[in-house]
Amino acid sequence: EPVSNGNLPPGFDPSTCRSVYVGNVHPNVTESLLIEVFQGSGPVERCKLIRKEKSSFGFVDYYDRRSAALAIMTLHGRHIYGQAIKVNWAYASTQREDTSGHFHIFVGDLSSEVNDATLYACFSTYPSCSDARVMWDNKTGRSRGYGFVSFRNQQRKLKLL
Template sequence: VMDDESHPKTLYVGNLSRDVTEILILQLFTQIGPCKSCKMITEHTSNDPYCFVEFFEHRDAAAALAAMNGRKILGKEVKVNWATTPSSQKKDTSNHFHVFVGDLSPEITTEDVKAAFAPFGKISDARVVKDMTTGKSKGYGFVSFYNKLDAENAILNMGGQWLGGRQIRTNWATRKPPAPKSSQDNGSKQLRFDDVVTQSSPQNCTVYCGGIQSGLTEHLMRQTFSPFGQIMEIRVFPEKGYSFIRFSSHDSAAHAIVSVNGTVIEGHIVKCFWGKETPDMAKNPQQQQQQQQQQQQYGQYVTNGWQVPSYSMYSQTWNQQGFGNASTEVWTSLQHLLLF
């Protein structure tokens, strides 16, 4: 059963210990939200078992993804991701080496990209990213190699090469670059994790949540945001209708933004985006220094240490190269369930 693309409800859970059962997976995942089904796949004798968990609600699935990816179940760290369409379920390429290919001419197809990169080694996957509505190329894509050395060579040798009428850019693929948001977008459109996670620095763990004109309390915010990770601090400004929620990790904050933005709380449609952390909230002196330097660049000091994001931030694309895979620290309150 395929989910509607923008609100998927099915998770892939891989790298399982052979002793894990469907019942155990359901016991763990229903702690986060009601599950519809769990299907265990064990037919490949050489590979580790994996399973698909389907939730009733997208936001529960998103919370489970944030909470469970990288956790140990029966001593093995599990990989959790959105389940993909049946055609690509056949091979798990998550541990292959992914190359980002940018500045593609509009007429360049997946086949062209494959052909251009084939000389460097065995390719496990390649695709040019298309716009869902128009079906046109977005001008970038990805190529995955089985072998790290092949990927390195491809990045070194293909950067600046001509493909069609343009010189292409290559780099390690960290996150997909955010899609530019159209100016009339009021922010209630479903945001995508891959876009949101790159729209603020990896040190930023703070979510701005606005639009709750009445009934805003710290308790309400804790209830709303605790499924997405460990909360370090909450500040509410009830008379202004907004609050700031600081998580222990950047990824938790990004999951929270994606899942809560545009939902209805206390009868109000809420807007979520990155809040701006000020130096006094940084976790160590070196980070404080970085943040102070950043702040001098922005020249924006703020009363009471918090700043409401301007919505022009939606259109700001971060330099794709600046981000490695930020390590995900995940929520600890499920730990007692996982230590068998």
């Protein structure tokens, strides 16, 4: 089973997901080439490539979850036209709650292994905890060592051990 190599929303359940996100795709890559590369992990249902000037991205949908998991484990970091692609579970950003009106705290000195779900789990004992986000460096794909936790209600004291 693949370990997340990036941000996943709290509560995201990859056990039902059959789609993968493919990032950092070289501009010369075509949908047919992506299908060719990704069908090595299992039969591809469909592929969608979104073209950007410098680095495109896309989504590959499999017929089964196991093929998607295998693609994440075997294709993340693979070079296509000299550029390492990023492969992770695909999820809709609408799976996150809108926290624009919530209260936020800064959390620093985070280990590089901490992702959104881990950070959220640390604060989920507070009923008003609504979201947690670790900040990532887009160029290196590594954690910046800090993040933000959102709460639906302002609490007078946040006691941490």
